[in-house]
Amino acid sequence: MNTTALNATVHDVTERIRQRSAGPRAAYLQRVQQWGDRAPSQDRMGCANIAHAFAAMPSSDKFRVVAEKAVHLGVVTAYNDMLSAHQPYEHYPEQIRRTAARLGATVQVAGGTPAMCDGVTQGMPGMEMSLFSRDTIAMSTAVALSHDVFDAALFLGICDKIVPGLLIGALHFGHIPCVFVPAGPMSSGLSNSEKAKVREQFARKEVGRPELLEAESKAYHGAGTCTFYGTANSNQMLLEAMGLHVPGAAFVHPHDPLRQALTDSAVEHAVGMARRNRYTPIGQLVDERVIVNAMVALLATGGSTNHLIHWVAVARAAGIQISWTDFSDLSAVVPLLSRVYPNGAADVNAFQAAGGPSFVIRELLGAGLMHADVLAVSAGGIADYARWATLQDGAVKYEAFDEAPRNPDVVRTAAAPFSPTGGLRLLTGNLGRSVIKVSAVPEDRHMVEAPARVFDSQEAFLAAFAAGEIGDADMVAVVRFQGPQANGMPELHKLTPPLGVMQGKGLRVALVTDGRMSGASGKVPAAIHVSPEVVQGGPLGKVRDGDIIRLDAVAGTLEALVDAAEWARREVAVIPEAQRIANGHGLGRELFAAFRRSSSTAEEGACSW
Known part of the structure; x- marks a missing residue:
C-alpha cells in the first residue's frame, strides 16, 4: 500500500474541527486522564462493594480478579432474538469467557441494552421510539459500566441505533479500552432489487399481500444483518475505519469459522489494551482524526444518511464538534468507491467478496484521504485494516490485496472511482x-x-x-x-x-x-x-x-x-x-x-x- 500526503481538504476540515472543539475536547481528555489514573478497582473499593461485585463468580475467578488483579473484562450486550443481526450473540459470552480464561483474564456480562429492529417497526407507532432508543442504549451502557470494576470492555451490537448508542456510552467511559464485536450479515436471499420491484408492484396493486410477504421472507430469512447497505452495515464500515473492530471483522458471515476466530481475537486485543504496556483507552483513541476517517469512509461507500445525525452525537460524546458542512466539504473530494444496494445491485456479501471495508480503507489511505497516524484496537494502527483477513491453521492471518479490484462492478480504486465525489x-x-x-x-x-x-x-x-x-x-x-x-x-x-x-x-x-x-x-x-x-x-x-x-x-x-x-x-x-x-x-x-x-x-x- 502506497501512501501519499494527506489531502488538503481532509487536512483543513480536520483542523477546523480541532480548533472548534479545542475547549470541550481538552476538558474531556482531562476527565479521561483523571478517571484512568485511579488505583485498580480491587484497591479503591470497600470490601462489601467487592463482595457484591464478584459474588456470583467461580471461586477461581474471584481469586484471580481480586488477589492476582487479573485483567477483568466487561461485556455489554445488545443480544435479543428480535434482531436477526443480534440473534447470534446469544452464545458469545460463553466464548468470550473461554478465551479470556486462556489468557489469564476474567469476564462478567456487565449489562444488556435494548435493541429494536427498525424493519419490524417501519411505518408503525414503535418507530417513533427508534431514534431515542439510541440515547436509551447509551444510558443503559453507562448503567452497565457504572459498576466501575472493568479494565476493558467488549460491546456486542450491530444495528441502526445500537452501535451509535453503545459508542456514545463507551465514550462516556473514555478511560477504559473498548473493542466492538460484530456478528456478520445473513446469507444472500432474494436480491434487494427484486424485493424493491415487488414492493412497487404491491403499491401499484399488481400483486397482493401473499406475494409481498413471500418476497420479503425470501429477502429476510436467517441470522445476520440485512444484506443491503443501510445503517446497520454502514455502522460496521465506520467502526472498521475508526479502528474499533478487530481488522476485517465487519462482514464475515455468522457461521463462517473465521467469525469465531475474529471474536477470539477481539478478546485478545481487549486484554492486550488493558495491560499497561499497551494501554489504549477509547477516549484517547477516538480523536478528531478518527472521527474524520469515519466520515470519509461513510462518503466513499455511499453509506446511511442516519450517520449525519448519529456521528455528530458520537463526536460530541468525545468532546468533538462536527457539522453537516464538514460532511459536505469532505464529500466534494472523497470519491465513491463502492456500489452496494441501494447504490448498486450488489449486497454486502458481494461487497465483502470484492474486498469490502479493507479494500476501501487501503484505497483511501493510499490516496491520502484518511489519517494514517491514528491509534486503533490493532497495535499496528489503521494500516492493519487495509489487509484481507483469512483463517489459517485456526488463527486469523492477514494478506495484502492485489492492486486491481476483485470485482470492479462493486468496488473501485481511488484512481478510477464510480464517482469523483461522495454520495x-x-x-x-x-x-x-x-x-x-x-x-x-x-x-x-x-x-x-x-x-x-x-x-x-x-x-x-x-x-x-x-x-x-x-x-x-x-x-x-x-x-x-x-x-x-x-x-x-x-x-x-x-x-x-x-x-x-x-x-x-x-x-x-x-x-x-x-x-x-x-x-x-x-x-x-x-x-x-x-x-x-x-x-x-x-x-x-x-x-x-x-x-x-x-x-x-x-x-x-x-x-x-x-x-x-x-x-x-x-x-x-x-x-x-x-x-x-x-x-x-x-x-x-x-x-x-x-x-x-x-x-x-x-x-x-x-x-x-
Missing part, C-alpha cells in the same frame, strides 16, 4: 438546512422543480396515494411534523415504493421532510432531516399546497420559489392538537416525552443529553 450533499435555502443522498439517484433527477403537496404525516401521504388522489403530475411531497421534537423523527421508508412508482411513470417527484429516510434512501431524490424542524418554527412549515419547490442537489439548494414579502408574512404551521396527542401516547411513547422535549436539532445530533 451526500448539504442543501441550504429558505426552507432551512437538509441533506440528500444522491449516490443512487439518477443524474437527471438531481434537480427537481415542481409544485408542493403538503402532508402532516406519512400516513396522510399513503392514504392519498391509495385513494388515487396523487400520482399523475409532477410533485414535491412535503411531509412535515416528523422531526425529533414532533414525534421522535421516525424513518419514512413506506414512502419509497409509491414515490418510486410515480418516478417510474416518468414524473418528476421528490420528497422534502424534517423526518428521516436513512440508509435505504434510494432512487427518488429526498431532502431529509430539514432543520430546524417545523415544531421548532422551521420554515418548512410555511410551505403551502401549490408552492413551487426547487430541490437542486447540484447547486446545493432547497428553495420555495415564493415572493420574499409573501414568504415573510406567512406563519409556520402548528401541529394539529389531535396529532400531537397521538404522537405521545400508546406503545410506551409516553415514556419518551422527556426525550422529545429536550432533543436538539438533527444537525446537532438529536441529542437528549
Whole structure:
C-alpha cells in the first residue's frame, strides 16, 4: 500500500474541527486522564462493594480478579432474538469467557441494552421510539459500566441505533479500552432489487399481500444483518475505519469459522489494551482524526444518511464538534468507491467478496484521504485494516490485496472511482438546512422543480396515494411534523415504493421532510432531516399546497420559489392538537416525552443529553 500526503481538504476540515472543539475536547481528555489514573478497582473499593461485585463468580475467578488483579473484562450486550443481526450473540459470552480464561483474564456480562429492529417497526407507532432508543442504549451502557470494576470492555451490537448508542456510552467511559464485536450479515436471499420491484408492484396493486410477504421472507430469512447497505452495515464500515473492530471483522458471515476466530481475537486485543504496556483507552483513541476517517469512509461507500445525525452525537460524546458542512466539504473530494444496494445491485456479501471495508480503507489511505497516524484496537494502527483477513491453521492471518479490484462492478480504486465525489450533499435555502443522498439517484433527477403537496404525516401521504388522489403530475411531497421534537423523527421508508412508482411513470417527484429516510434512501431524490424542524418554527412549515419547490442537489439548494414579502408574512404551521396527542401516547411513547422535549436539532445530533 502506497501512501501519499494527506489531502488538503481532509487536512483543513480536520483542523477546523480541532480548533472548534479545542475547549470541550481538552476538558474531556482531562476527565479521561483523571478517571484512568485511579488505583485498580480491587484497591479503591470497600470490601462489601467487592463482595457484591464478584459474588456470583467461580471461586477461581474471584481469586484471580481480586488477589492476582487479573485483567477483568466487561461485556455489554445488545443480544435479543428480535434482531436477526443480534440473534447470534446469544452464545458469545460463553466464548468470550473461554478465551479470556486462556489468557489469564476474567469476564462478567456487565449489562444488556435494548435493541429494536427498525424493519419490524417501519411505518408503525414503535418507530417513533427508534431514534431515542439510541440515547436509551447509551444510558443503559453507562448503567452497565457504572459498576466501575472493568479494565476493558467488549460491546456486542450491530444495528441502526445500537452501535451509535453503545459508542456514545463507551465514550462516556473514555478511560477504559473498548473493542466492538460484530456478528456478520445473513446469507444472500432474494436480491434487494427484486424485493424493491415487488414492493412497487404491491403499491401499484399488481400483486397482493401473499406475494409481498413471500418476497420479503425470501429477502429476510436467517441470522445476520440485512444484506443491503443501510445503517446497520454502514455502522460496521465506520467502526472498521475508526479502528474499533478487530481488522476485517465487519462482514464475515455468522457461521463462517473465521467469525469465531475474529471474536477470539477481539478478546485478545481487549486484554492486550488493558495491560499497561499497551494501554489504549477509547477516549484517547477516538480523536478528531478518527472521527474524520469515519466520515470519509461513510462518503466513499455511499453509506446511511442516519450517520449525519448519529456521528455528530458520537463526536460530541468525545468532546468533538462536527457539522453537516464538514460532511459536505469532505464529500466534494472523497470519491465513491463502492456500489452496494441501494447504490448498486450488489449486497454486502458481494461487497465483502470484492474486498469490502479493507479494500476501501487501503484505497483511501493510499490516496491520502484518511489519517494514517491514528491509534486503533490493532497495535499496528489503521494500516492493519487495509489487509484481507483469512483463517489459517485456526488463527486469523492477514494478506495484502492485489492492486486491481476483485470485482470492479462493486468496488473501485481511488484512481478510477464510480464517482469523483461522495454520495451526500448539504442543501441550504429558505426552507432551512437538509441533506440528500444522491449516490443512487439518477443524474437527471438531481434537480427537481415542481409544485408542493403538503402532508402532516406519512400516513396522510399513503392514504392519498391509495385513494388515487396523487400520482399523475409532477410533485414535491412535503411531509412535515416528523422531526425529533414532533414525534421522535421516525424513518419514512413506506414512502419509497409509491414515490418510486410515480418516478417510474416518468414524473418528476421528490420528497422534502424534517423526518428521516436513512440508509435505504434510494432512487427518488429526498431532502431529509430539514432543520430546524417545523415544531421548532422551521420554515418548512410555511410551505403551502401549490408552492413551487426547487430541490437542486447540484447547486446545493432547497428553495420555495415564493415572493420574499409573501414568504415573510406567512406563519409556520402548528401541529394539529389531535396529532400531537397521538404522537405521545400508546406503545410506551409516553415514556419518551422527556426525550422529545429536550432533543436538539438533527444537525446537532438529536441529542437528549
